[in-house]
Amino acid sequence: MAFALLTLLSAVVGVTLSYPAAFQDLGGNGNNRTSIRFLAFGDWGGLPSAPYVTTVQTATAQEMSVVAERMGADFILALGDNFYFKGVESVDSPRFQETFESVYTSKYLRVPWYVVAGNHDHAGNVKAQIEYSQRKFPSYYYELNFHIPNTGKTLTIIMLDTVILCGHSDDFTDEKLRGPLRAVDANRQLVWLQERLAQSKADFLLVAGHYPVWSISEHGPTKCLLKKVRPLLLKHNVTAYLCGHDHNLQYLEESGVGYVVSGAGNFLDSDTSHLKRVPKDSLKFFTGQSSTKGGFVHAEVTNNKLFLTYFQSKGTSLFRTVLSQRQFV
Template identity: 25%
Template sequence: MGTQGEGTAPSRRTVLAGVGGAGAAAVLGGGVAAQSAYAADSAADGGADKLPIPRKAELTVLLTGDAGTGEDGQWKVADAARAVCERRGVDLAIGLGDNIYENGPESDTDDEFQSKFERPNTGIDVPWLMVLGNHDTSGIIPGSGGWPSRGNHEVAYHAHSARWYMPNRYYAVAVPDGAAEPVAEFFALDTTPLSSYVLQTDPTYYWDGPFAREQRAWLARSLAASRARWKFVFAHHPLRNNGTHRNAGEYEGVTCGDYMSGKHVKELYEEVVVGEAEFILSGHDHTLQILDTGADYRGTQQIVCGAAAKTKGRADEPSNKAFWEAYDTLGFMLLTINAQQVVVDAYTVDPETGESRHAYRHTRTDRLGAIHTR
């Protein structure tokens, strides 16, 4: 495929499965913005001056996920990432959800934006492309994802921060900004309404409700229209995952129901994304994984990067082939992207000492466009 690599309490699953079973309760592309029902208000009236989307054809992207604890682990990873970015340079950052633990912000001016995003990431002054996670959209039960509308506070925060970039619950960003044929395009999704630990009670966010239908239609149109050399779909929940949350369609070992299993996340990825984007970037599992492209996934490769504050173990019976994996360690990744290749550098961060180590380099040179024309 043209890829190469170097170098005793009740479980959360048991508790949340019981709750779920009981039924508890500016789309952007190429620099052109369009309003939607899920977009933030414009920042023009007293809002923050946004850091610009890069206009260069080679870029370095910081990748982190599940970061927003405001605690020691987040600071260790942020400090290590800042040091690497100062040495290597960075043009964009991506936050893969669970930005504000444990339940998400209570307003778009909640001081948790400062303690769990702005202050830890001081000095990494680039646009941070952000997506929502289950902990960003929760109510009584932390991490349930059962209050999707709470995520609108994070969309609205787009207007208050120079770095935080979330103009909508789903959106696209092409680089170079304004280019007819971008080197890369990043498609952000909100997967939590499709994979919450409890049943959704707001019809807007049912798995087959208006939000899910509109997001899916937008994604299909946008991927088909994109002329980018490399396409990245990023969202909190992975399609494939060797960590304890497991694969979409069997999250937490649950294979029934419309929500906890993540079966509709699986459908979205397999029916719309697979074979259309080279990469799916996800968090959710507090691990680091660079999985293979997989013949069954028509060249779409899964990367999991959710160890920016917490650690988590490996599934008892992992089912996906991997180029490289790391468990029980903190870490982050850097993507270096140009017209010829995407290089993924994985860095581990010792949870005790905060020392970082370059752990693995993976290089991909094959593009789906090239595959499809063979």
């Protein structure tokens, strides 16, 4: 394969991760720099039949390459729904070539891809994505740690499987979460999350999953995450939560936590039907217009700031915001 899809999921749900998680190697790119850069996008999984891609997906991939070349990208966070509409069935699925390798061909995108599974992935065989990655980790959820080059500061990203945590969503029927398939697995992940957040001393702490905590669009806020995850984000002074699921770009901010919705990798949806279900004045940016031709987020983490820039695929930035490093009492 052209380059490894570092799914970093797992074939075994019930195994606990070792502590502390190892720090990721940025390679030679960190020698003369003082920041980490990455791209974040979700819902990029093409189509299950010819031509196996959408125009939004190809346009987004092209602009991701342009931005990665100009602004830098050490890795990519892929936020779920990696293969529409029912994931893949086996490690030999042609979809890996048709929807992934044949699209993200730029040398600037040949960086580690850290991926979580979305509801459409769970409709198929998530283990096949794990096997394809050729990289085994002991859980569908995992932790990434990075040294920010030449600063003495650290970045931690906690990757969640929100489908295991909250249940499956069938976008073709009632779209409602059905609750976790196995309560024991959901609880185990939640306990793990609590422990990792409580122990983290990272200067920047991000959490990423597929389902949104807050969203004004079609799926709206996820009740399960509002109950189980949002209190932990607030308690442990998490910098930001990143997700997909709704097919647009949003930025919300509540109680000092940034909420990034970046689900415009394959389709676009301008729906704002849940605008009144988010906290007042929390919405800072939204676009789901077809004229954007898709989009994604570029992040840069420096010694004391997290810069988030939203790009549309037709070649311009749409919104930028800045978050500060965590403060410990």
